[in-house]
Amino acid sequence: MRQKKKSDLLTEVELEFMTELWDLGEGTVRDVLDKLPEDRNLAYTSAATILRILEQKEFVTSRKDGKRHVFKPTLGKDAYQTRSLKDLSMKLFDDTPASLVARLVNDDALTEEALGQIRALVDRRLKNDSG
Amino acid sequence: MRQKKKSDLLTEVELEFMTELWDLGEGTVRDVLDKLPEDRNLAYTSAATILRILEQKEFVTSRKDGKRHVFKPTLGKDAYQTRSLKDLSMKLFDDTPASLVARLVNDDALTEEALGQIRALVDRRLKNDSG
DNA sequence: GAGTAAATACGAAAACTTTCGTTTCACAAA
């Protein structure tokens, strides 16, 4: 029996909307629409449709507040970050996170400061694991 | 004058094909098709279309070898990895690579070995920069 | 040159994503 193929990843526009919701915590169609860049020029009904789809896909839930719907992510941004990294690592880095980081730290555009932060993060994690 | 909006990122299927080409170095439609998973069941003409599109988008070039075309990436896998990471970092990590790594090293699924490798990479880069 | 097996060229169907218009609904103000 074949599954319907749910990629469990957000599309471009879905991610755009989730980003605003993660930032807001929760919000109405109007809230999200107002938060988009000036030049985005998306119709109200389009925004409503995106949120409806996100609800169908269970990335958000909604409750009613008076006559409007308030939408709220069911999936945290951090969880989605992890999911995206896993996907990228699988598709492009042989499922080897270290090689992903290798590519990142070999990027000349990366500042020394960022490198220092990264090392601190790794050290902290290694310390916690052993301690 | 508005640009047509070329995202310079590969679509799902395009990436699937580029991955095989990166692995092969170069190859014909048949070569790539044969390299796909058993259960992929893609028509020959579909594969040919994807490669044609990749050529239009200038991700590959082709030369003729007898009656067939041999396709070859114009963009290295490492360059595309860098590009993808930059995109993900921008869209989901506030354009802060360190926070991307933070999410990665906080993933419980990451092995201690991988962590060690990551630290070694960072150390090497820091050492080279200062030396 | 005619036959044929395999590849290319091209257009378009199918599937999915993004956008929007129209209708319906809910609430509030007169």
Next chain:
DNA sequence: TTTGTGAAACGAAAGTTTTCGTATTTACTC
């Protein structure tokens, strides 16, 4: 209760990606 305003519901148009069919071309064989 009617009317106006803004939201929701829904379907579908528009845009993009993925898949494939048909026609044509190419190189090889006889």
